[in-house]
Ligand SMILES: Nc1nc2c(c(=O)[nH]1)N[C@H]1C(S)=C(S)[C@@H](COP(=O)(O)OP(=O)(O)OC[C@H]3O[C@@H](n4cnc5c(=O)[nH]c(N)nc54)[C@H](O)[C@@H]3O)O[C@H]1N2
């Protein structure tokens with residue numbers, strides 16, 4: 001029989017944060033439900049959160065360390081695994097130097113504090129994350145512009161919302177859950193949606209701007225043009241708090257509304273209407289999403305949209321885009337001992353001198369890593385440790401990623417399951433899911449909260465990632481605390497709480513102060529909003545933002561149009577899957593059994609494609625297949641495809657990684673990357689479609 005114990009914790013089946021009550025019986029989680037006291041989710045949970053028991057107790061889950069011997073996986077003990085990794089890493093370090101080891105993670109994972117501390121003490125500057133094209137790129141670009149990431153202040157009740165390339169009802173990304181937007185929208189705020197696809201938000205919007213994918217920076221120029229031309233900016237803010245307003249205005253003038261209409265395909269009168277609505281309604285906020293970052297315009301686009309927030313006086317204003325105050329806990333950089341890396345080691349960061357903004361936020365671009373392995377330039381990575389990431393599926397030019405990871409002398413992967421990436425490893429370490437984890441969660445976000453994620457159960461021999469980094473570090477002579485709880489005490493120390501006290505409390509919230517700049521300016525070299533960036537200037541980049549045409553588009557590569565007449569917009573998320581994860585969870589897979597490519601019915605007719613057909617999608621780099629679904633809400637020349645597909649039900653070691661993997665089609669060559677941050681274009685290229 002056994003009693004049901006209810007444990008309060010926090011989900012992390014996506015970027016995480018939703019409050020959960022886990023029901024535990026006889027040492028097993030039998031179900032989860034939403035926690036109505038959660039300040040993040042107010043009792044709601046999505047399909048992925050609700051399905052966590054199917055993930056944690058999945059029959060394919062690997063629950064003990066393994067080593068590959070003669071191409072076959074063999075069970076080993078934790079001691080054996082950690083000893084071997086420590087020995088192999090140490091010998092790479094002794095023979096070549098610590099920079100020859102790459103440490104990697106995927107999207108916003110909560111263990112980054114421990115991962116970075118491990119890498120820093122190991123002595124490698126080469127940390128490979130998704131941050132160069134997702135979120136950290138927005139953080140880095142706003143860091144040099146306004147000192148931090150400005151977040152939509154739903155708590156301040158904006159009267160106008162621009163949903164700019166974000167789909168929070170499906171994605172609940174970064175700081176926000178779809179519910180925050182929805183609650184505000186229902187109170188009657190005006191809504192402008194900027195999205196090439198007519199999704200849920202576009203359908204609700206007062207104005208929908210259906211732009212050509214990837215031209216957001218040009219569209220932002222259009223908005224700014226109207227705002228400057230019609231004196232809709234906040235003269236007091238502009239006068240006192242913007243660096244280089246006059247030079248910025250000159251740059252904006254180069255992008256006339258006619259030119260912007262031509263670039264973006266959005267009718268100029270609609271741009272005018274939207275710019276007026278945004279600038280005249282106070283307060284107004286911009287809720288931005290990841291497509292604004294996944295192009296060669298990443299840093300410039302972020303800086304231009306920040307310029308809109310600033311020019312209209314909505315920066316750090318209630319209901320605008322604010323710089324939330326985080327609760328008093330240690331930040332990742334304090335915790336991770338960045339100082340452990342000497343100047344000499346820092347200077348060895350792959351691409352550090354090429355992508356100066358990326359170098360500043362301690363990450364490398366994957367192309368740099370693959371090149372290092374495959375060409376030994378500027379030196380060769382020999383070993384790697386990847387935690388919670390599946391680059392064979394999620395990084396551009398997947399075939400190159402596959403070749404590079406296959407060539408490493410020694411690879412360790414930490415995951416719940418064997419994936420196409422994990423199959424390339426020499427040692428597999430079984431990580432605990434969020435049900436098996438204690439953590440001061442959400443501490444990488446800028447929404448002003450940290451929440452307690454409490455361990456509910458232990459499963460097999462799995463360890464939470466934090467513990468793996470700590471125990472491996474100790475084997476290598478690193479400085480760590482005796483237990484994970486002790487390390488959490490250290491993270492929490494500035495708050496005056498211990499982990500035990502914090503987990504009873506549930507969460508901490510930073511005390512919000514608006515208009516902080518009036519007292520102390522912005523945290524930039526000039527103390528102002530640097531629309532003219534003194535930092536970029538110092539590094540030799542254009543100090544003013546602009547729109548640069550996409551590297552592979554009908555405009556830049558007309559010669560490709562005969563063979564590849566369509567624009568591929570790749571990376572449509574679905575509510576049930578998280579990137580490459582969840583395809584093996586029956587409740588979720590049942591909802592979306594196949595990879596979907598959306599095609600306008602007119603285009604489908606032209607190409608002889610029927611709804612439900614398997615369709616070849618081909619780019620200059622390769623060919624994969626997905627299943628056709630008609631969508632009248634996209635431009636007939638745009639094809640929208642899901643990413644993240646492999647087939648866990650297929651045979652190991654490949655699990656069909658190259659059948660429907662959209663990233664085989666995406667380009668990662670240097671010409672296509674953002675010059676400052678190194679962002680990869682994961683969203684747009686030219687393609688063709690045909691029935692299989
Ligand atoms: N074409 C295209 N490609 C894209 C995108 C796109 O829009 N278009 N989006 C990109 C973006 S924004 C991102 S952030 C990247 C994400 O890229 P990744 O982070 O590499 O992708 P995921 O599939 O989320 O991560 C994969 C693995 O992490 C494991 N995992 C999950 N949680 C944990 C954990 O707590 N511990 C450990 N050890 N393992 C865990 C899962 O089982 C899964 O196998 O993908 C990018 N790829």
Ligand SMILES: Nc1nc2c(c(=O)[nH]1)N[C@H]1C(S)=C(S)[C@@H](COP(=O)(O)OP(=O)(O)OC[C@H]3O[C@@H](n4cnc5c(=O)[nH]c(N)nc54)[C@H](O)[C@@H]3O)O[C@H]1N2
Pocket residue numbers: 014015107108134135164165166167168170171172173174194195196197199211212213214215216288289290291292569571572573574575576577578579683
């Ligand atoms: N269920 C689920 N949730 C997720 C993820 C997942 O894989 N599955 N991934 C997580 C991660 S790592 C991230 S980064 C976030 C991303 O989450 P979001 O920021 O919401 O990004 P997307 O869902 O990729 O795209 C948002 C919207 O932008 C539109 N769009 C596509 N291209 C463009 C463009 O060029 N310009 C503009 N303006 N709009 C465009 C899309 O049609 C879509 O409606 O989601 C996170 N949450």
Ligand code: SF4
Pocket residue numbers: 011012013014015016017018041044045046047048049050172177
């Ligand atoms: S939105 Fe994310 S954090 Fe919330 S329940 Fe879903 S997967 Fe979990």
Ligand SMILES: [Mo]
Pocket residue numbers: 107130134135290
């Ligand atoms: Mo992401």
